[in-house]
Amino acid sequence: MHIKKLLLIIGIALCGTWFACAAGRRLSPDGAMFLESSPVRVRLEGDVACRMKACRERHVGATDAQRFAEVFESRTEKTGWQGEFWGKYMLGAAAFYAQDPDPVLLDKMNASTARVISTQDADGYLGNYAPECRFDGRWSIWCMKYTLEGLLAHYAVAQDKKSLSAAERLAGLLMKEFSSGRRELRKTGVCHSLPSCSILESFVRLFRLTGKNEYLDFSRYIVAQLDEAEDSARLIRDALAGVDVAERDPQEKINCQSSRKAYEMMSCCVGLLEYYGVTGEKRCLDSVACGGHHGQHLFGTS
Numbered sequence: 001m002h003i004k005k006l007l008l009i010i011g012i013a014l015c016g017t018w019f020a021c022a023a024g025r026r027l028s029p030d031g032a033m034f035l036e037s038s039p040v041r042v043r044l045e046g047d048v049a050c051r052m053k054a055c056r057e058r059h060v061g062a063t064d065a066q067r068f069a070e071v072f073e074s075r076t077e078k079t080g081w082q083g084e085f086w087g088k089y090m091l092g093a094a095a096f097y098a099q100d101p102d103p104v105l106l107d108k109m110n111a112s113t114a115r116v117i118s119t120q121d122a123d124g125y126l127g128n129y130a131p132e133c134r135f136d137g138r139w140s141i142w143c144m145k146y147t148l149e150g151l152l153a154h155y156a157v158a159q160d161k162k163s164l165s166a167a168e169r170l171a172g173l174l175m176k177e178f179s180s181g182r183r184e185l186r187k188t189g190v191c192h193s194l195p196s197c198s199i200l201e202s203f204v205r206l207f208r209l210t211g212k213n214e215y216l217d218f219s220r221y222i223v224a225q226l227d228e229a230e231d232s233a234r235l236i237r238d239a240l241a242g243v244d245v246a247e248r249d250p251q252e253k254i255n256c257q258s259s260r261k262a263y264e265m266m267s268c269c270v271g272l273l274e275y276y277g278v279t280g281e282k283r284c285l286d287s288v289a290c291g292g293h294h295g296q297h298l299f300g301t302s
Contacts, residue, residue, distance in 0.1 A: 065112035087146030124169035142195035194264035200271030
């Protein structure tokens with residue numbers, strides 16, 4: 001197996017294990033419930049270990065996290081996705097920290113998180129989009145998803161309640177905006193709203209962390225937005241019907257309006273698996289399995 005593919009698989013496995021253990025839980029064999037568990041660590045050896053060590057030291061450790069945090073101090077963006085970078089950095093840093101606690105790395109995470117939280121608006125918004133594009137920008141909700149993920153990653157390793165509180169305030173803003181009926185999540189962003197709907201993952205995690213049913217209710221809303229309407233991505237029913245990804249929007253060009261974009265679709269599948277884990281709604285699990293079998297014609301990654 002090519003070393004890059006192997007590293008990707010290991011990284012995904014480490015992140016999944018870390019998130020489950022950070023919440024103090026793990027999936028049961030059928031995935032339908034959570035059981036208490038103790039954090040586990042994985043020991044890597046050989047070439048993979050060397051490459052992971054280099055990634056930690058030369059990339060995660062050497063990166064100035066403040067550069068990603070400073071993006072939040074401006075509210076002028078209308079179309080871009082710069083707001084995703086901080087959350088992605090935090091996910092990587094937290095996964096490394098959970099495997100091998102390093103106070104220097106934690107200090108970096110603490111400082112950048114404090115800077116991000118200091119920019120939070122009174123209504124809960126955290127991001128770099130202009131007010132008029134906050135919910136209508138091409139990647140605005142996708143960026144909020146990664147802000148939520150970054151805050152939850154920091155909370156998992158630092159147990160800083162300010163991070164969880166900031167995440168809940170941002171989540172509250174999203175629920176208020178889309179639960180009111182003023183907007184439909186499936187009509188936002190690009191790629192048939194796959195980037196926007198991938199925020200499902202964050203809301204399920206919030207439910208697991210807090211036990212608040214409002215997050216589970218909003219998760220149900222997101223699943224419906226992914227699938228029920230004719231103008232939705234139809235992610236569940238098309239997969240269960242065996243429709244190859246290449247045939248799901250054959251009239252559309254392969255671009256950012258297509259529902260075939262790999263990264264965003266996979267992000268939604270992660271959310272569906274998280275949702276299945278707390279609800280036992282098997283169609284969500286089955287759709288991901290079927291989608292993987294019929295996903296040879298996904299295009300592009302980010």
